[in-house]
Amino acid sequence: MPANLTAEARAKLAKYTAAKTIEEKIKALQEFLSVAPKHKGAENLLLWATRRLAELKEELERERRKRQSGRGPRIFVEKEGAAQLVVIGPPNAGKSLLVQKLTGARTKVADYPFTTTLPVPGMLKYEDIYFQLVDTPPLTEEAPQFVSRVAGLARNADGILLVVDLSTGDPIEQYEKMRDILAQHGVLVEKPRGTVKIEKGGSGGIDVIMVNGGKIVDGTIKDVEKILASYRIYRARVIISGEVSLEDIELAIFRPLTYKPTIVLANKIDVPGAKERYKKLYNYLAERRDKSVWLLPVSAKYGVNLNKLGELIFKRLNIIRVYTKQPNGEPSKTPLVLPKGSTVIDVARKIHSDLAEYFMYAKVWGPSAKYPGERVGPDHVLEDGDIVEIHARR
Ligand SMILES: Nc1nc2c(ncn2[C@@H]2O[C@H](COP(=O)(O)OP(=O)(O)O)[C@@H](O)[C@H]2O)c(=O)[nH]1
Ligand SMILES: [Mg+2]
Structure with a gap:
């Protein structure tokens, strides 16, 4: 086990992950820090716990002030544009x-x-x-x-x-x-060389999914299940992209990296x-x-x-612009902005889930089309500047 924690320390962290309110989280982390071993193998977790505790206290303080004044400072900015x-x-x-x-x-x-x-x-x-x-x-x-x-x-x-x-x-x-x-x-x-994303919940079991050359450099999927079980996580999707270590996986339980x-x-x-x-x-x-x-x-x-x-x-940002059009209509003035590598069905999904479900075929004009108005299937990969006309069953 990478961090070599005692069963007691693990139990406290499990309490933290299960906590719903800021107060409960603060309490669990304080308890964890009081029992956590101070040796080398647990350094990263200790560092994380100390910082997280400070953050949570700040959050609590902000909440308090917000309640007092009716509204606090605007922390998040609503996204606009591409x-x-x-x-x-x-x-x-x-x-x-x-x-x-x-x-x-x-x-x-x-x-x-x-x-x-x-x-x-x-x-x-x-x-x-x-x-x-x-x-x-x-x-x-x-x-x-x-x-x-x-x-x-x-x-x-x-x-x-x-x-x-x-x-x-x-x-x-x-x-x-x-x-x-x-x-x-x-x-x-x-x-980073690799990233780990852990989505707790799901129908049952630990589902380890490897994407983009996903690989665990110092362990197996069994080890991942063991680590998660030691934090009482029995149902989760673990998405591994690129090369990661077991420690990366353990840290991802508490400190998602993005x-x-x-x-x-x-x-x-x-x-x-x-x-x-x-x-x-x-x-x-x-x-x-x-x-x-x-x-x-x-x-x-x-x-x-x-x-x-x-x-x-x-x-x-590795993005592309795609213009949609209706049959016999003009292409849209403002494009849809999608990640590079997006396909025709991604466009359909972005417009409306029904359009993706009843998708039949699309016509494409622009850089990705072999000829103007090429008829393509759902997996056709689009390029910046393409114009797409989607045909669906009604
Ligand atoms: N010479 C020079 N001064 C600059 C430049 N950009 C900003 N400043 C000056 O640096 C100071 C700080 O600028 P400000 O935009 O308030 O910095 P902020 O604290 O990062 O938001 C101001 O006096 C600006 O006029 C620059 O490109 N060249
Ligand atoms: Mg400023």
């Missing part, structure tokens, strides 16, 4: 000015830190779609009160724009600090010394294993490269 991206960065990096210049949103810009305390959204136009950019409070250890709020916004978004300030300090350090703070809160900006496609915006490229700092960061990111983090030097102040961001986001 995708939502949170703009995250240290104090004074230029987050607010970037969002303002890119979207016209009226968010406060000032040369003193902590001007932005609530998330502010704006829309960035890219050709015929919009991306929603959300300005956020600063992410730094010096302002712990914002950390879980910013991480929460990131977890809920489709992607992250990580702003690094080229006018001061070491850009690599800035990047690593933010990456690590987010990771501690379950948000990954670098693509990976978000990320672009680093190296801001203030206009200031003296910024180019050298940018070079350092460029070389550093280019050496990373998978190059999943992209980089764009910008100047919010002088508008440098801001016109390139829309296309970069579009490519980074």
Whole structure:
């Protein structure tokens, strides 16, 4: 068993997973921490439990304040447009000015830190779609009160724009600090070798599903069942994507990790010394294993490269635009936005579940069609710019 917990400690964690209210969760975690072994094999879980406890206490405090005042600050931002991206960065990096210049949103810009305390959204136009950019409070250890709020916004978004300030300090350090703070809160900006998703419940048994070359590097499916059983989980779907370890699986029970496609915006490229700092960061990111983090030097102040961001986001998110049409009608003006690799039946499903159920065939015009109006089946893979006409039984 990876974490080598005592039966007592395990029982406390089981109590945590079963807890319904914040108060119950806090109590269970406190009990867990008081009995948890302090040895090396349990380090990650202890770290997680300590952080989670702090988060829950904060949540409780927020709830309390909300009850008192009738309504609390708006933590989550309703999604609009093709995708939502949170703009995250240290104090004074230029987050607010970037969002303002890119979207016209009226968010406060000032040369003193902590001007932005609530998330502010704006829309960035890219050709015929919009991306929603959300300005956020600063992410730094010096302002712990914002950390879980910013991480929460990131977890809920489709992607992250990580702003690094080229006018001061070491850009690599800035990047690593933010990456690590987010990771501690379950948000990954670098693509991991593998991910685990555990959906509790279901009809019965533990169902381990491997996708995208899913593989457990140090164990078997039997080991997974044993780990889950030790937390009294007997019914669940465990979805493994890529390479994962048994410890990854154990941690996923309590700390779901989610990976978000990320672009680093190296801001203030206009200031003296910024180019050298940018070079350092460029070389550093280019050496990373998978190059999943992209980089764009910008100047919010002088508008440098801001016109390139829309296309970069579009490519980074791996999405396509598909236009639907009725027989004899015109293609829709606004496209549906879908993940790359989506098929005709995905489009049908997105329009209406009935359309998918009674699907007969589709006609396709555009990049994926062999000829204009090609007749295709449900599994035909679409490309950006395709026009689709779906025919269903009535
Ligand atoms: N020279 C320069 N200054 C910038 C740039 N972007 C932002 N600033 C300045 O940096 C300060 C902080 O900007 P702000 O957008 O409020 O940062 P935030 O705290 O990250 O939201 C302000 O004085 C901005 O005018 C830039 O690209 N170049
Ligand atoms: Mg700001």
